[in-house]
Structures are given as structure tokens and as C-alpha cells.
Amino acid sequence: MEWLQINYNYLLVIVLLMIGLWAMIGKNNLVKKCIGMCIFQNAIIMFFISMGAKAGSTIPILNYTKVNGVKTYFTEASMYANPLTQILMLTAIVVGVATLGMALTLVQKIYSEYGTCEEDEILKKIG
Amino acid sequence: MEQQYPVLIVIIPMFTAMVLTLAGWFKPAVCQPLAVVGLLGSFLSAVATLTKVSAGGVISYRLGGWEPPFGIEYRVDGLNALVLVMVSLVALLVAIFARKPVEKELGNKISNFYTLFVLLVTGLLGMTITGDAFNLYVLLEIAALTSYALLAMGRGRAYMATFNYVILGTIGACFYLFGVGLLLIKTGSLNMVDIGSILPQLAGSQTVLIAFGFLMAGVWIKMALFPFHGWLPNAYTYAPTATSCLVAPLMTKVSVYIMLRIMFTVYSADWIFNVIQWKPVVMILAVVAILMGSFFALAQRDIKRMLTYLIVAEIGYMVGGAWTGTTAGLTGTIYHIMADGLMTVCLFMVIGSVVYRKGKANFESFKDAFQSMPWTMSALIIGGLSMIGVPPTCGFFSKWYLISGAYQSSDYAFIVALLISSLVNAILFIRIVETAFFSATPSEIPDPHSHHEVDYADSPVSMLIPMWVSALALIAMGLYTGEIVTRWIQPILPGGLI
Numbered sequence: 001m002e003w004l005q006i007n008y009n010y011l012l013v014i015v016l017l018m019i020g021l022w023a024m025i026g027k028n029n030l031v032k033k034c035i036g037m038c039i040f041q042n043a044i045i046m047f048f049i050s051m052g053a054k055a056g057s058t059i060p061i062l063n064y065t066k067v068n069g070v071k072t073y074f075t076e077a078s079m080y081a082n083p084l085t086q087i088l089m090l091t092a093i094v095v096g097v098a099t100l101g102m103a104l105t106l107v108q109k110i111y112s113e114y115g116t117c118e119e120d121e122i123l124k125k126i127g
Numbered sequence: 128m129e130q131q132y133p134v135l136i137v138i139i140p141m142f143t144a145m146v147l148t149l150a151g152w153f154k155p156a157v158c159q160p161l162a163v164v165g166l167l168g169s170f171l172s173a174v175a176t177l178t179k180v181s182a183g184g185v186i187s188y189r190l191g192g193w194e195p196p197f198g199i200e201y202r203v204d205g206l207n208a209l210v211l212v213m214v215s216l217v218a219l220l221v222a223i224f225a226r227k228p229v230e231k232e233l234g235n236k237i238s239n240f241y242t243l244f245v246l247l248v249t250g251l252l253g254m255t256i257t258g259d260a261f262n263l264y265v266l267l268e269i270a271a272l273t274s275y276a277l278l279a280m281g282r283g284r285a286y287m288a289t290f291n292y293v294i295l296g297t298i299g300a301c302f303y304l305f306g307v308g309l310l311l312i313k314t315g316s317l318n319m320v321d322i323g324s325i326l327p328q329l330a331g332s333q334t335v336l337i338a339f340g341f342l343m344a345g346v347w348i349k350m351a352l353f354p355f356h357g358w359l360p361n362a363y364t365y366a367p368t369a370t371s372c373l374v375a376p377l378m379t380k381v382s383v384y385i386m387l388r389i390m391f392t393v394y395s396a397d398w399i400f401n402v403i404q405w406k407p408v409v410m411i412l413a414v415v416a417i418l419m420g421s422f423f424a425l426a427q428r429d430i431k432r433m434l435t436y437l438i439v440a441e442i443g444y445m446v447g448g449a450w451t452g453t454t455a456g457l458t459g460t461i462y463h464i465m466a467d468g469l470m471t472v473c474l475f476m477v478i479g480s481v482v483y484r485k486g487k488a489n490f491e492s493f494k495d496a497f498q499s500m501p502w503t504m505s506a507l508i509i510g511g512l513s514m515i516g517v518p519p520t521c522g523f524f525s526k527w528y529l530i531s532g533a534y535q536s537s538d539y540a541f542i543v544a545l546l547i548s549s550l551v552n553a554i555l556f557i558r559i560v561e562t563a564f565f566s567a568t569p570s571e572i573p574d575p576h577s578h579h580e581v582d583y584a585d586s587p588v589s590m591l592i593p594m595w596v597s598a599l600a601l602i603a604m605g606l607y608t609g610e611i612v613t614r615w616i617q618p619i620l621p622g623g624l625i
Contacts, residue, residue, distance in 0.1 A: 017305075024294050037297050044301050048308050085311070088261050092304065095268040099297055102275050106290045109279070113286060126284055 009050035016043035030107045030117045037103060041096040045089045052082030060086075132179065133188040133201045135172040136211060137253045140165050144245040151238020158241040159229070163222045165245055169252065170215040177208040181614055187258075195258070196321040202258030205615040206461060210255045210384050213465045216600075217376050217472045218248040220593035224476055225369035227587050228483050232367045233280055240280065244373060247273040251381050260307045260317045260393070263385065264300065267349070271296045274378060277370040278362050288361035295358045299348030306341035309334050310393075319393050326394060330402060339403070342389050350382035352442050353416035360423075360435040368479035371431065375438060376471035380464045383445045387460065390449065396623035400452040409450045410538055416443030417544040421551035430488040431478050433555060434471070437514065440548050441467050447541045448529045453625045456532025461616050463525035466513070466604060470522060473510035473597040477503055480586035480594065496563040500585045502595070504563050509598040511556030513605075516549050521604040528612075535625055 004011065020043055023036025060083035064073045107117060114122045143165025150157050180186060180203055188201035203211070222244065233240050250270025257263050275296070279289040311317060313334050314325040329335050351359040359379075363371050390399055400406060420440025427433040445467070448460035478488045480503045485492035497504045513520035526545060533541040585591065604611070 021298070024298065030290065033294055037294060040301055041297070044304055044308070047305065048311075051308065051312055084317075091261075091265055095265065095272075098272055099268070099293065102272055103290065103293045103297075106275075106279060106286055106293060109286045110290060122287060126287065 010047070013043050013047040013050070016040075016046065028119050030110065030119060031104075034100060034103045034107060038096070038100055041092070041099070045092055045096070048085045048089050048092070052085030054078075054081055057081040129175075129179075130188070132172045132176045133186055133203050133256060134190065136169050136176065136215065136256060137201075137249060139168040139172065140245045140249040140252065143168075144242050144249060147238060147242040147245060151242065155237045158238045159222070159226050162241040162245050163219065166215065166219040166222050166248060169248070170212070170219045173208070173211040173215045173252075176203055177212050177615075180205055180208040196316050196318040199262050200258040200318055200320075201256050202320065203256060205619040206384070206387065207255055209461070209465055209611075209615055210381070211252060213468045214248070214251050214255060214377055214381065217468055217597075218251075218373065220472060220597055221369060221373045221476075224372060224479070224590050224593040226589050228368040228479055228590075231483065232369075236280060240277070240367075240369070243273045243277050244369075247277065247373065248377075251377050254381050255384060258319050260310070260319055260322065262317075264304050264307060267300055267303065267385075270378070270381075271300060271349075274370075274374050277374065278366045280370065281366040283365050284361065285365035288358070288365050292358045292362040295348055295355070299345045299355075301345075302341045302348065303345030306338045306345060309338035309341065313338070319388065323393050323395070326398070330398060336403060339389075339394060342393075343386070346382050346386045346389065347412075347446075350379045350386070350442050350446075351439055352446055353412055353419055353439065356416070356420075356439045356442075359439060360432055363435045363438070364429065364432045368482055372472060372475040372479055375435065375475055376468045379438060379442055380445075380468045383442070383449075383460070383464055386446070387449055387457075391457075391621040396452065396621050400623070406450055406452060410447060410541060413443045413447030413450065414540050414544040416440065416446070417548045421548045424555060425551055428489050430490075430493070430559065431475075431482070434474055434478065437552070437555075438471065441471070444525075444529060444545065444548075447538070447544075448532060451529075451532045451536045451538055451541070453532040453535045454620050455528050455535060457620055457624060458612060458616050459525050459528030459530075459532055461619075462521070462528060462608070462612065465611075466521035466525045466601070469597050469600050469604065470510050470513040470520075473506060473594065473601060474514065476590065476594040476597065477507040477510060480590050483586060483590065484584055490559070490562050493559055493562040499583060502591050503586050504560075506591075506594045506598040507556075507563075508560060509601055511552075511560065513601045515552045515556060519605040520601045521608065522601070524605055524608040 016039055020036045020040030024033050024040060027033050027036060057080055060080040062073060064071045110122065111117055114125050116122060143161060147158050147161055150161060176186065186203040187195065188203070189195065190199045190201065193199070225244070229237055229240055247270055250266045250273060253266035254263055254270060257266060275289055275293050278292065279285055307317070310322055313329055313332060314322050316322050316325060326335060348355040363375050366374065417440045420436050420443060424433045424436035424440065427436065445460045445463050448456040448463065480500065481488045481492055481496065484500065509520065513522035516522045516526040526549065530542050530545055533545070586594070
């Protein structure tokens with residue numbers, strides 16, 4: 001139980017990953033597959049962000065508090081959340097958006113060609 | 128200048144792509160020559176890097192001057208350098224080859240095509256050269272996104288086939304990223320060599336094992352190893368000629384290279400073959416991949432589709448060779464990455480030429496092809512011999528190393544699969560060559576008095592030259608096998624193999 005209190009974020013990520021994977025593989029509608037893909041990618045983004053997060057930490061920009069006019073800088077590294085994972089995910093978000101855009105463009109092209117987004121109907125039309 | 132060669136390999140095509148986008152607005156006709164020039168620059172840088180590596184060992188290039196585990200490092204050893212030369216050479220040849228087919232098939236999308244083409248090559252070269260696990264993911268996605276767009280330009284079922292590839296490719300890339308995340312939690316590093324130096328202390332960790340599982344699953348989906356091969360044949364068959372010439376030889380081979388990197392640089396041969404016992408399962412996958420690929424290829428009427436199934440079989444060769452855990456097997460795999468890249472591009476160019484002349488590539492279109500397209504068909508014979516594994520072409524030597532590796536580690540099923548696959552390849556190519564040579568029925572035997580002439584209509588010279596360069600490269604590579612193996616491959620083989 002104690003393990004769950006500390007690591008519940010990973011459990012959540014795994015649940016999201018499974019939802020996304022199921023939607024991508026099991027769903028018949030192509031748009032739903034795209035939604036699954038989005039969930040899948042965002043689960044991984046959450047995984048990275050939550051691994052770098054800390055309770056009570058702040059963004060990794062040199063910061064200070066002002067008490068009675070005296071500036072005290074946070075120089076302890078432990079006061080900041082891990083910036084590396086956030087930087088990585090900034091790139092991953094861009095990649096995710098591009099992939100989703102690509103997938104939706106294809107769905108639109110498929111719809112204009114076959115008049116449906118249901119995979120089984122498309123396969124029937126292809127023959 | 129000299130120490131900038133590693134980064135130039137990637138930077139030149141990247142900026143060429145930007146220039147191409149602009150040039151395409153004003154004058155689409157200059158796009159192809161510009162792309163060729165850019166890829167030529169990249170190829171020359173790759174060759175310069177290869178000679179530097181063979182003289183002075185590993186090159187470590189710091190992007191932006193940041194020290195390696197903190198900044199991104201470009202790390203070139205003999206393995207990368209060879210794959211870089213192969214990728215940039217194949218890309219250059221296809222760029223020259225592409226001129227006519229692209230004009231014919233993609234009339235108004237010429238500039239888009241070459242921009243995506245050069246960006247795809249950027250992604251592939253970057254994946255090969257980088258020493259940073261996350262940088263690899265980004266470049267993997269660049270290569271993947273551009274290849275989706277290129278494949279979707281095709282005809283018929285191309286949209287649906289590409290959509291399936293988008294879904295599976297994303298699953299593969301995300302699995303890879305998840306594996307990298309798990310390693311980041313455990314080691315706090317993204318530099319592959321750095322992770323490799325930390326991992327031995329974590330040999331018993333479950334997280335490290337699961338990370339390996341995700342990384343492998345990711346690259347196996349990307350390289351279309353059985354049972355993840357479903358997306359490949361459709362996506363490559365319906366693609367435009369020039370796209371399949373580029374994507375089919377390179378995408379899967381670079382994925383195999385990444386698998387080798389993960390196995391032997393990030394993890395170690397000792398951990399893979401002594402600590403975890405995955406070898407039997409992976410060998411079964413490789414054997415089934417070879418057999419399934421070969422038998423499905425036998426069943427195809429469309430020659431391009433047949434070749435896509437042969438790619439699935441070839442992936443089985445390389446995965447099996449790497450997982451035998453012997454130096455000979457790994458040598459065969461590394462050698463086969465180069466050899467297979469060249470012979471696949473040779474054969475796809477031949478098929479592309481036939482499609483260009485006759486509209487499609489089934490057995491019908493090969494009728495009398497020897498009279499009408501003698502040069503193209505001769506290149507087909509060289510490529511076919513290499514695929515079957517006849518000396519002195521390079522296909523023979525890679526099979527030789529793979530089989531001797533499998534013999535040392537007693538993987539007899541793998542040897543049998545390799546031999547069956549060679550036989551099937553022989554049947555396939557003899558069938559094509561027979562159609563091309565002897566298809567005339569008795570009544571059609573040319574009467575010396577009548578003027579029954581088959582029109583001479585060989586491929587244009589711009590298509591024949593790259594085709595023949597790749598065909599001759601197959602023979603040259605076969606003749607210099609000893610040189611390549613002792614000079615570049617042997618120094619980089621990791622310790623801990625049989």
C-alpha cells in the first residue's frame with residue numbers, strides 16, 4: 001500500500017497506455033484509433049513528466065524569496081523539478097502533434113475516397 | 128573543417144531540404160539536381176568520416192561543444208561509419224534514379240517529394256550517427272513522419288496501408304521512448320555509452336530488463352520482424368516507385384542497426400546471452416520470419432509485392448545472426464546490413480524501371496523483357512544472384528558468415544531456414560528470368576524472314592546508371608569482403624561473444 005502511495009503515477013500511466021493501445025488495435029473506427037494514439041502518446045509524456053516531478057519543488061529557473069527586503073536565492077538543486085524530462089517532453093509533444101496531424105490527414109483522405117471511416121466497411125470496399 | 132565531417136553528414140541534407148522547399152515555390156525543375164547535390168555532399172562527408180575512423184578509431188563529436196553525457200554526442204565507430212556510407216550512397220543513387228519516375232507519377236508534387244525525400248535521409252543518417260538515446264527517438268520520428276507522407280503519395284490502397292503503418296509505427300516509437308524513460312529513471316543518463324557504463328552495476332534490476340523488452344519490441348515493430356510485419360508489404364507495394372526504392376532498403380536496415388546499438392553498446396553481450404535467456408525465443412521469431420517471408424513471396428504474382436516479402440525474410444536473417452551470440456553471426460549481420468541495403472535498392476530500381484516502361488510489374492510485363500530492356504534485365508540477374516547467394520556477389524559472403532555463426536552456436540533450425548530461403552529465392556528469380564528470356568511460345572519464334580522485332584525500349588540512362596552502380600557495388604563488395612571485415616567490422620565486435 002505504501003508503494004502505491006509513492007508510485008501511483010506509474011500505475012496511472014500504465015492504465016492510460018493500455019487504454020490507448022486497446023483503442024489503436026481494437027477499435028474499428030479510424031478516428032477512434034487516432035484518439036487512442038493521442039492517449040498513448042500523452043501517457044508516455046505524463047510518465048516522463050511525473051518521473052521528474054517532486055513535491056514542493058519549483059520550476060527550474062533561478063528563483064528567490066524576499067523577506068524584509070533581503071533576497072534569498074534557491075541555490076539547492078533539490079528545490080527544483082528535474083528540467084531534463086520537461087525539455088525532452090517538449091520535443092515529444094511536437095512529435096505527437098505532427099503524428100496526429102498526419103494520421104488525421106490520412107483519415108480525411110480515406111473518408112473522401114471510400115465515404116466511411118469504419119475499417120471493416122473500407123476493407124469490404126477494397127475487396 | 129576536417130573535424131566537422133560527422134555533423135556535415137546530417138546538416139547538409141537538412142539545409143538542402145529547407146532550400147528545396149523555397150526553390151519548389153519558384154522552379155520545381157531545379158529540385159532534383161539540388162537534392163542530388165545535397166546528398167552527394169552528405170555522401171562525401173560520410174566517406175571522409177569512414178577513412179578517418181579507419182585511421183584513428185572512434186570519433187566523438189560534441190554538438191554545441193557540450194561535454195558528453197550532458198550534451199548530445201555524435202559518436203562514430205566502424206559500425207556507424209559503414210552504415211552511414213551505405214545509407215548516403217543508396218540515397219544518392221535513388222535521388223538520381225528518381226527523376227523520371229517522379230515526373231511521371233507525381234507530376235505536380237515534385238518539390239514536395241524531394242523535400243520529404245531529403246528530410247527522410249536526414250532522419251536516417253541522424254539515427255545512425257547519434258550517440259544519444261533521446262536524440263535517436265526524435266530523428267526516428269522525423270524519418271517516420273516523412274516516410275508516411277512519401278508512402279501516402281502512392282496509388283490505390285496507399286492511404287489505408289499508410290494509416291496502418293502510422294498506427295504501428297507510433298506504437299513502435301512510443302515503446303522505444305518508454306524503454307528510454309525506464310533507463311533514464313535507473314541510470315539518469317541518455318548517452319548510450321554512458322548508460323552502457325552504468326548498467327553493469329544494475330545487472331539484476333527488473334526495471335532494466337523491462338526497459339530492454341520495450342526497446343526491443345519498439346525496434347522490432349519498426350523493422351517489421353515477424354509477427355510485427357503486417358504493415359510492411361501493403362505500405363511498400365502501393366507506394367510510388369521512387370519512394371519504395373528509398374524506403375524499402377533503408378528504413379528496416381537502420382532499425383537493425385539500432386537494435387545492434389541497443390544490444391551491444393547500451394546493454395552488453397554478456398548480459399544478453401548469459402543473464403537473460405531470450406535467445407531461443409528470438410531465434411524462433413527469426414526462423415519463422417525467414418520461412419514466412421519466403422513462402423509468402425512465392426505466392427505473389429506482383430513482383431514488387433514479392434520483393435517486400437523478401438525484405439521480411441531478410442530481417443529474419445539479420446536478427447537471427449545478431450542473436451546467435453557468435454562473432455561470425457554478428458559479422459554476418461553487420462555485413463548483411465550493407466549488402467542487403469545495396470541489393471534491395473538494385474532490385475527495387477529494376478522493378479521501378481519495368482513499372483516505368485510497362486505500367487506494372489507482374490509476370491506478364493516481364494515477357495520478352497530481355498529483348499526490350501537488356502541492361503535492366505542484366506542488373507536484375509546480378510541482384511538476383513546476390514539475393515540467392517552466389518559468389519562472387521556479396522549475398523554469398525553474408526550468408527556464409529551467418530551460417531558459420533549459427534553452426535558455432537548450434538542453431539541448426541536457423542541454418543535450415545537460411546538454406547530454404549536461398550532455394551526459394553532461386554526459384555523466384557529463375558521464374559522471372561525464364562519469363563524474360565524464353566517467354567515466346569513456339570508460334571512466336573522469330574522467323575528469320577519476317578520482321579518480328581521486339582521494340583528496344585530500355586530504361587532511360589538516368590535510371591540505368593544508378594541501377595548499374597548498385598549492381599556493380601554488389602560484386603565489388605563481394606570481392607573486397609575480406610578487406611571490409613578485417614578493417615572495419617572486426618575491430619568493433621564487442622567482447623563476450625563466442
